[in-house]
Amino acid sequence: MIMKFINKIPAGIFIVPLVVSMILFTFFPNLFRIGGITESFLSANGSGFVIGMLCFASGSTIKLSDLKKLIKFQGSLILSKVVPSLILSFAFLYAFGLDGILGISGLAFVATIISTNPAVYVAILNAFGREHEAGIYPFAGIIALPILPLIVMSVFVSGGLTGVNWWPVISVFVPLILGMILGNIDPSLSKVFATCMPALLMLLGWTLGQGMDFIEAIKSGVPGILMTIFFIVVTLPLTYLFEKKVLKGDGYSAIGLSTIAGVSTSTPAAVAVAIPELQPYVTSATAIILTGVMITSILAPFLAGKLAKKRGDRFI
Numbered sequence: 001m002i003m004k005f006i007n008k009i010p011a012g013i014f015i016v017p018l019v020v021s022m023i024l025f026t027f028f029p030n031l032f033r034i035g036g037i038t039e040s041f042l043s044a045n046g047s048g049f050v051i052g053m054l055c056f057a058s059g060s061t062i063k064l065s066d067l068k069k070l071i072k073f074q075g076s077l078i079l080s081k082v083v084p085s086l087i088l089s090f091a092f093l094y095a096f097g098l099d100g101i102l103g104i105s106g107l108a109f110v111a112t113i114i115s116t117n118p119a120v121y122v123a124i125l126n127a128f129g130r131e132h133e134a135g136i137y138p139f140a141g142i143i144a145l146p147i148l149p150l151i152v153m154s155v156f157v158s159g160g161l162t163g164v165n166w167w168p169v170i171s172v173f174v175p176l177i178l179g180m181i182l183g184n185i186d187p188s189l190s191k192v193f194a195t196c197m198p199a200l201l202m203l204l205g206w207t208l209g210q211g212m213d214f215i216e217a218i219k220s221g222v223p224g225i226l227m228t229i230f231f232i233v234v235t236l237p238l239t240y241l242f243e244k245k246v247l248k249g250d251g252y253s254a255i256g257l258s259t260i261a262g263v264s265t266s267t268p269a270a271v272a273v274a275i276p277e278l279q280p281y282v283t284s285a286t287a288i289i290l291t292g293v294m295i296t297s298i299l300a301p302f303l304a305g306k307l308a309k310k311r312g313d314r315f316i
Contacts, residue, residue: 013198014123014205015301018262021209022294029213047207047263052175054200055141057193058122059179071139073247078116078140080242081235081257085114086152088234093156098281103223106156107268107278108285111149112227112292113234115264116140119204120297121256124304126197128252141172144261146270157275208262217291220284224291231292232258232299252304259300260292 006012024031032042040046062070089110098106118140142148183190217224239254268285272278 012301013126014119014201015298017202017205018209018212018297021206022212022214025210025212026214032210042206042210044207044211047204047211050200050204050207051141051263053196054119054122054204055172056175056179057196057200059176060183060190060193061197062180062183064180064184073249074253075139076247077239077243077249077253077257078143080246081116081239082114082143082148084234084238086148088113089149089152090156093152098157098278102226103221103284104227104288105281105285107149107153107271107281108223108227108288110152111146111264111267111271111285112231112260112289114143114148114152115260115267115289115292116143116257117259117261117293117297117300118144119201119208119261120259120300121253122197123201124252124256124301126201127301127304128250128308140257144263145172146264146267149267150271150274153271153275153278157277211265212262212290212293214294216287217294220287220291223284224288225295227288228260228292228295231260232296251307255300255304255307259296260289262293262297265289265293 006016032038040049092100092109092113093106096106100106100109121140179193183193236254236258239257240251243249243254244251265286267289268278268282272282
């Protein structure tokens, strides 16, 4: 009965656990903070392991013979999201400075506009029978890390890349490469780990929801809503047109990319550790990002579903 309901929603395998978890966390933030296995499994502490497993499992589905095609299509699409985001980030910073405009600081803008939610992205791909493209997860996941916002803010504030930690990027590729090696050595292992993807997406939705508070998002008020609207209005048309006109795709990947990652809520604090001048902007930036995460995580699957209904496509 539960799975029947979940399967009626595009990317529901990720969205439903996320929403349920967010509601619980908003009113009972310490419900699973009891230590031991329970806290590791049901709190936000488990997100790192689940993301690592997703990188490994998605890597195991990549056939080396298909890698070129995967990177050519999905990799190009990701670049169509990243490049304009970087340009807009520097434009915003040089136009409005660190203080920003309309309550949106430079830190909040950069961390939001660059982000994408790889879990929603892959969940939408899976929903429309494109599981073989899930291997793009680690590449999309890099965008959700603090690394790109840190590079942008470092260049703007200090004119260089001092303080940039490259290990988080490297850590994404370790499980990916291990998964690829094992999956190509023994295709039967690929089948085993591929079947884990739906369960891992459910767990990731749950663990990320355990760090999202509706009330904190509401506190961002108008700036959070304005930033989210700007993100959607800029990102969705650009990536959708690029996929449709240049890559001749169906548009579902572009919709999946037009999202903000839950893990990006940690970006302001992480960047401020390396650049102390940004510390006063951390709280407001985090709230703004959280608003965007909640709205886009629900909006993207909804739009994918509407597009599928219009075309007569079926999602799994």
